[in-house]
Amino acid sequence: MELGPYLVLATLEGAVMAAVLALTACGLSLVFGVMRVVNVAHGEFFMLGAVFAWWIASHIGGAPAWGFVAALILAPLIVGAIAAAADMTVLRRIDYDPERTIVATIGLLYILQQATLMTYGPDARPVEAPFNTRIAIPWVEWTEAGWALYWPWGVATTSYKMFVIAAAVAVLAGLWGLMTRTRIGLLMRATQLDRDMALAFGIPVERVYALVFGLGAGLAALAAVLIVPIQQAHYLMGHDPLLLSFIVVIIGGLGSLPGTILAAILIGLTDSLVSVFFSPTLAKILATLLVALVLVFRPQGLFGSRAS
Amino acid sequence: MSRVLALHLGLVALLLAMHFVLPAYHHGNLARVMVLACYAIGFNILFGYTGLLSLGHALFFAAGMYGMGLAITQLGAAPAPALLAGLIAGLVVAGITGALALRTVGVAFMIVTLMFAQAGYLTILYFGDITHGDEGFVIQPAQRVLWGLDLSDPSWRYLAAWALFSACLIASLALVRHPFGRTLTAIRENEERARLLGYDVALRKWVAVVISGGISALSGAAYGLLFGYAGASFASVQYSIFPLLWVLLGGAGTVLGPFIGTLFMFYLIDLTSGITTAYMLLAGVVLVLLTLFAPQGLVGEVRRRGWGWLP
Amino acid sequence: MSAILQTSGLTRRFHGLTAVDAVDFTLERGEVRALIGPNGAGKTTFVSLLCGRIPPSSGSVRFDGADITALPAHRRIRLGMAYTFQITSIFSGLPVAENLSLAARGRDVSLSAALERVGLPEREETLAGDLSYGHQRLLEIAMGLVQSPRLLILDEPTQGLSDAEIARFKALIRDLAGETTILLIEHNMSVVMETADRVTVLNFGQVLAEGTPAEIHANADVQAAYLGTGGAA
Numbered sequence A: 001m002e003l004g005p006y007l008v009l010a011t012l013e014g015a016v017m018a019a020v021l022a023l024t025a026c027g028l029s030l031v032f033g034v035m036r037v038v039n040v041a042h043g044e045f046f047m048l049g050a051v052f053a054w055w056i057a058s059h060i061g062g063a064p065a066w067g068f069v070a071a072l073i074l075a076p077l078i079v080g081a082i083a084a085a086a087d088m089t090v091l092r093r094i095d096y097d098p099e100r101t102i103v104a105t106i107g108l109l110y111i112l113q114q115a116t117l118m119t120y121g122p123d124a125r126p127v128e129a130p131f132n133t134r135i136a137i138p139w140v141e142w143t144e145a146g147w148a149l150y151w152p153w154g155v156a157t158t159s160y161k162m163f164v165i166a167a168a169v170a171v172l173a174g175l176w177g178l179m180t181r182t183r184i185g186l187l188m189r190a191t192q193l194d195r196d197m198a199l200a201f202g203i204p205v206e207r208v209y210a211l212v213f214g215l216g217a218g219l220a221a222l223a224a225v226l227i228v229p230i231q232q233a234h235y236l237m238g239h240d241p242l243l244l245s246f247i248v249v250i251i252g253g254l255g256s257l258p259g260t261i262l263a264a265i266l267i268g269l270t271d272s273l274v275s276v277f278f279s280p281t282l283a284k285i286l287a288t289l290l291v292a293l294v295l296v297f298r299p300q301g302l303f304g305s306r307a308s
Numbered sequence B: 001m002s003r004v005l006a007l008h009l010g011l012v013a014l015l016l017a018m019h020f021v022l023p024a025y026h027h028g029n030l031a032r033v034m035v036l037a038c039y040a041i042g043f044n045i046l047f048g049y050t051g052l053l054s055l056g057h058a059l060f061f062a063a064g065m066y067g068m069g070l071a072i073t074q075l076g077a078a079p080a081p082a083l084l085a086g087l088i089a090g091l092v093v094a095g096i097t098g099a100l101a102l103r104t105v106g107v108a109f110m111i112v113t114l115m116f117a118q119a120g121y122l123t124i125l126y127f128g129d130i131t132h133g134d135e136g137f138v139i140q141p142a143q144r145v146l147w148g149l150d151l152s153d154p155s156w157r158y159l160a161a162w163a164l165f166s167a168c169l170i171a172s173l174a175l176v177r178h179p180f181g182r183t184l185t186a187i188r189e190n191e192e193r194a195r196l197l198g199y200d201v202a203l204r205k206w207v208a209v210v211i212s213g214g215i216s217a218l219s220g221a222a223y224g225l226l227f228g229y230a231g232a233s234f235a236s237v238q239y240s241i242f243p244l245l246w247v248l249l250g251g252a253g254t255v256l257g258p259f260i261g262t263l264f265m266f267y268l269i270d271l272t273s274g275i276t277t278a279y280m281l282l283a284g285v286v287l288v289l290l291t292l293f294a295p296q297g298l299v300g301e302v303r304r305r306g307w308g309w310l311p
Numbered sequence C: 001m002s003a004i005l006q007t008s009g010l011t012r013r014f015h016g017l018t019a020v021d022a023v024d025f026t027l028e029r030g031e032v033r034a035l036i037g038p039n040g041a042g043k044t045t046f047v048s049l050l051c052g053r054i055p056p057s058s059g060s061v062r063f064d065g066a067d068i069t070a071l072p073a074h075r076r077i078r079l080g081m082a083y084t085f086q087i088t089s090i091f092s093g094l095p096v097a098e099n100l101s102l103a104a105r106g107r108d109v110s111l112s113a114a115l116e117r118v119g120l121p122e123r124e125e126t127l128a129g130d131l132s133y134g135h136q137r138l139l140e141i142a143m144g145l146v147q148s149p150r151l152l153i154l155d156e157p158t159q160g161l162s163d164a165e166i167a168r169f170k171a172l173i174r175d176l177a178g179e180t181t182i183l184l185i186e187h188n189m190s191v192v193m194e195t196a197d198r199v200t201v202l203n204f205g206q207v208l209a210e211g212t213p214a215e216i217h218a219n220a221d222v223q224a225a226y227l228g229t230g231g232a233a
Helices: A004-035 A042-059 A064-091 A098-119 A159-181 A183-193 A195-200 A205-227 A239-252 A257-277 A280-297 B003-021 B024-049 B058-073 B079-101 B106-126 B154-177 B179-189 B191-195 B201-227 B237-250 B257-275 B280-293 B297-304 C043-051 C073-078 C096-104 C111-118 C133-145 C163-176 C189-195 C213-218 C220-227
Strands: A134-136 A139-143 A146-150 A156-158 C003-014 C017-028 C032-036 C058-063 C081-084 C151-155 C181-185 C198-203 C206-211
Touching: A004 A042, A004 A139, A004 A156, A004 A159, A004 A183, A004 A205, A004 A239, A004 A257, A042 A064, A042 A098, A042 A205, A042 A239, A064 A098, A064 A205, A064 B280, A098 B106, A098 B237, A098 B280, A156 A159, A159 A183, A159 A205, A159 A257, A183 A195, A183 A205, A195 A205, A205 A239, A239 A257, A239 A280, A239 B106, A257 A280, A280 B079, A280 B106, B003 B024, B003 B154, B024 B154, B024 B179, B024 B201, B024 B237, B024 B257, B058 B079, B058 B106, B058 B201, B058 B237, B079 B106, B079 B201, B106 B237, B154 B179, B154 B201, B179 B191, B179 B201, B179 C096, B191 B201, B237 B257, B237 B280, B237 B297, B257 B280, B257 B297, C003 C043, C003 C181, C017 C043, C017 C181, C017 C206, C032 C043, C032 C189, C043 C073, C043 C081, C043 C151, C043 C181, C073 C081, C081 C133, C096 C111, C096 C133, C111 C133, C111 C163, C133 C151, C133 C163, C163 C181, C163 C189, C181 C189, C189 C213, C198 C213, C198 C220, C206 C213, C206 C220
Parallel strands: C032 C181, C032 C198, C081 C151, C151 C181
Antiparallel strands: A134 A156, A139 A146, C003 C017, C003 C058, C198 C206
């Protein structure tokens, strides 16, 4: 068969991945932007989102849609609360020292991951999608009668995948609104610009930090709830999102939300397109090296302007 | 003989004596701990003494392990040249990645080293034909006879581990008391001041990365040779976190800390893994507790509480 | 006398703001020169350009006849410059003796003599960070001395010192005069008047005046710059 339909398919799959990645990476980027710390446990908050989604969905009877909706609302809230608690008990006590925070969040990573292994277990478990209609993708071909539409065999997506993309766009728009149009967004931006000045103006910086850390983790959890009907929940699933979020946040310019979203789209699309042609391992090697070299030679990211 | 030298030689003598008294299980464990402690010693030179936190030291450990292992399995090298190949592989990798990573500072340095190590790990998986990826490969006992000593024999293995550890411990003691090592501490304390006292800070940091990477690689090569196995898990993030954990627990910037930390953590994990498969939970808890309550580590606390002369 | 240090057209811009503006400056061998000027005049930036802490936007620096504009800081220090920071910069986690020995870079000099010369009591095993603020400053000056520099750059050395320590510092500078060349950023006018051979006044990154302490004292432009009345107005 021709390559064309497969490229369309890869692009759609890439768009789903980009959507989920954009949400996860924005969480990491928000925490870095406002708090100036790197949260190495970010991938575990993603994993927790998926595990809680399974747990909530399996406890709510009725149509699968109800369980899914409940998970979509509750899982990010629970994960956000856990993250805020970690912020208040650990990060605040080490005064957000950048290097010690990394060590502490590495510890947090193992605690969350291994506690999940002890309770949830080593199995991968699915959550049923609320709807999952197959949508065949048409393609054009040149026939004797001129251009004609046809539906290549095996080239299809689902309504749920389209929903994931739409939901991610909606949440990101909401996040944008929160940051630019609300009072709490203003407080966050003020804290980001100058922590000491914010303190001097009476902004409760500690509460803003806990909120931001919770919000960042909540975004990762939300992304995981969206993806868990497509991939299954597993205690080691936080590794790849963490690495990819790092890649996206660094390429997009540390702490910049628009840069992060742009980079997520770029990485999401290229990753699945590259996988059509190359080994996924080789693609990952190139991506990690790219990130390292971006940090070394262009620390403001590929899309950022040179910092003064 | 100064008390510092007496203390360190005392530890070396004690570990030799342990060879004759320990039961087989702990005898085997201590051999492992001594080789891994060399890895921690290498890490400590960069983290504890120079103040540079690398999250990618597994890259150097694995470079040594695979440099040694592939020299044996692919080129049919004897153990001694294979160890040398491992060391050289580590030095070259550390030289190149160090030169690049040192263009960044602080958190960016941590992430760059993490990314290089991740790329190294994936590279091992990518060349699965010769590395056998996660599964790894075994080095046969017949290929592990060094200068007539059969390293697959527990006795010779322990003594080889002891010799390597003693050399690394005394070398690190000599290094931190040498003027060069003392300028590394100066760089950790106040880099700008060191630079404006006429020290080439960039060059010295790079040399520190190379020494640290070299010792880590030697440890990785010895680990593969003594225990007859090389696998991709030794290149994974977890093996970059381990030396950090050991050194933080034992005491960063102390000569004895790496060994103490490795010993404690090894037995803590050994005990926990008998109870649960989630033994890394303990590593996480220890990391958080150390960060919160004892950033100096065990030996660092001893030094702070009166034994100020501890190097 | 021959010049030990010479700058021509030395300029440093920070995003649009010109902190040091085309400064031509000559320092004779063996002299004690004070560099004064209102806050923000560019004094610290200027000496940072001399010792290589920051690179210039344009212009050149010559030290002992050789162009050192392209040399990194540590190479310049090795040519015989010593620099003490405006904000005390020592190894606070290390003992006093180790601070001095690091500064000496293996030279065969008496560390205790340097301590005595600046008036620090002999407490070589004390952690430098445990010294009082004034003593930390004196330690940093001692760290300059053990380098046996040909040019000693001191950025506000007397800030935070007691009157007795300042008196001792003046004596030290007079004692060093002739032995080495000293460039001193100073706000304390009595130190300037009593120690400097010549004074250079910087204002808005430019050399406003240069002369003996007495000439500078009498200069109307300098008074205007300090009082902020604006000489031209």
